[in-house]
Amino acid sequence: MTLFSARHIRHLKALAARWRRRALFLLGGVAVGAVAVMLTLLADRAQLAFHQLLQQWRYASLIVTPAGFGLAVYLTLRFFPNSQGSGIPQAIAARELEGYDQRHALVSIRIAIGKILVTLLGLLCGASAGREGPTVQVGASIMFALGRLSPRRQPGLILAGAAAGVAAAFNTPLAGIVFGIEELSRAFELRTSGLVIGAVIAAGLTATALLGDYSYFGHNSDMLHTAAEWLAVPVCGVVGGLMGGIFSRILVLLAGGLPGRIGGWIKRQPVVFAVLCGVGVALCGMASGDTTFGTGYEQIKSVLADGTALPWSFAILKLAATILTSISGIPGGIFSPSLAIGGGIGINLGAIFTSVPVGVMILLGMVAYFAGVVQAPITAFVIVTEMTDNHAMMVPLMATALIASSASRLICPEGVYHALAKxxxxQAQPAARDRSEPPPGVS
Structure with missing residues (x-):
């Protein structure tokens, strides 16, 4: 009887621990969803405020954008180190590292707060950046903080938080799961897969409850009809993939530090360099008729919904503004800008394929360029399919994503997120080794 009771108690304890872990993932998912909604609403207000400023004074960006970039980099370096850039490389690196302190340096509540505040500052001054990448790092940070209650599950919690961030930011639950498997973990983890899916569902339901059920770019029903129109698939795949590979190559090269005097000067004067990048972003914005400021979401959605014309130079100027924003060192994602650049590429290629609906060209361009940047073809076509609610284009989008990812590897051997995560x-591993070494004179 005593033996049975002891076994029974152990079983109850194990069952309680299992449900506690599940509750932890669900609670974290709800928190990530709520924060993602808050960041969405605040980001929209920040962009609106900047555009209202431009309506009041056409040349305001020449002052506000450089000054905002300089302030953003100063705040990042001084108060929120490791919050720069997209945030997705930090989440990937945090999963690969083993020590708590190493992970805490990349994903923490302090970094999450800084990521939100400085990302909003960037959008407030016209940066060509997105909020979705930052939401991934914020989600990973929230889950990692909850990981104190379940230390053994820290890598799984980071994965769940990052995937939930994608799902809540775009209202694309399937893309969140696929992104977690294909890009963040590069593997299917049987033990944590159910918990990750639960966190994604919780985040998605929270976002839907607060914002309502919606498609990111609205509903699009355009499709390819003839064999001649299908020629747009390989053309968009190659062009978009090569452009995405060029973008990734530039970011990876500059993230590693330029050699010589220029590289040394950038390291010594990061705030001044950020100001110069801000000047470039302002000039790109003015040359594009103010269309390259911000995420690029409104511009592409307007074309899909109303057929609003964009200047032919939109894609190249948006690409230049996004490169300058990304290398400046301010927090901000490349998800939305990449989709906008891809949409612009698709619009330009539409001049060759005049019989193909513009909506189709935009979708093919978005998938091609995004797949070229991240080299995650499954995520690329799933996320665009969910964002436009166009399942009729799934097969063409699959083919485009595969072609683009292969073309991108000709220029950049690895996707930008994993390359930057390295x-x-x-940086974390030498610091860990230094802390493990005994102080001088101690044997």
């Missing part, structure tokens, strides 16, 4: 891993 820098954070390398």
């Amino acid at each position: 820098n954070f891993v390398r």
Whole structure:
């Protein structure tokens, strides 16, 4: 009887621990969803405020954008180190690292707060950046903070928080799961897969409850009809993939530090460099008729919904503004800008395929360029399919994503997120070794 009771008690304890872990993932998912909604609403207000400023004074960006970039980099370096850039490389690196302190340096509540505040500052001054990448790092940070209650599940919690961030930011639950498997973990983890899916569902339901059920770019029903129109698939795939590879290559090269005097000057004067990048972003914005400021979401959605014309130079100027924003060192994602750049590429290629609906060209361009940047083809076509609610284009989008990802590797051997994550891993490992070494004179 005593033996049975002891076994019974152990079983109850194990069952309680299992449900506690599940509750932890669900609670974290709800928190990530709520924060994602808050960041969405605040980001929209920040962009609106900047555009209202431009309506009052056409040349305001020449002052506000450089000054905002300089302030953003100063705040990042001084108060929120490791919050720069997209935030997705930090989440990937945090999963690869093993020590708590190493992970805490990349995903923490302090970093999450800084990520939100400085990302909003960037959008307030016209940065060509998105909020979705930051939401991934914020989600990973929230889950990691909850990981104190379940230390053994820290890598799984980071994965769940990052995937939930994608799902809540775009209202694309399937894309969140696929992104977690294909890009963040590069593997299917049987033990945590159910918990990750639960966190994604909780985040998605929270976002839907607060914002309502919606498609990110609205509903699009355009499709390819003839064999001749299908020629747009390989053309968009190659062009978009190569452009995405060029973008990734530039970011990876500059993240590692330029050699010589220029690279040394950038390291010594990061705030001044950010100001110069801000000047470039302002000039790109003015040259584009103010269309390259911000995420690019409104511009592409307007074309899809109303057929609003964009200047032919939109894609190249948006690409230049996004590169300058990304290398400046301010927090901000490349998700939305990449989709906008891809949409612009698709619009330009539409001049060749005049019989193909413009909506189709935009979708093919978005998938191609995004797949070229991240080299995650499954995520690329799933996320665009969910964002436009166009399942009739799934097969063409699959083919485009595969072609683009292969073309991108000709220029950049690895996707930008994983390539940048290696820098954070390398920075963390020497610090860990230094702390493990005994002080001088101690044997």
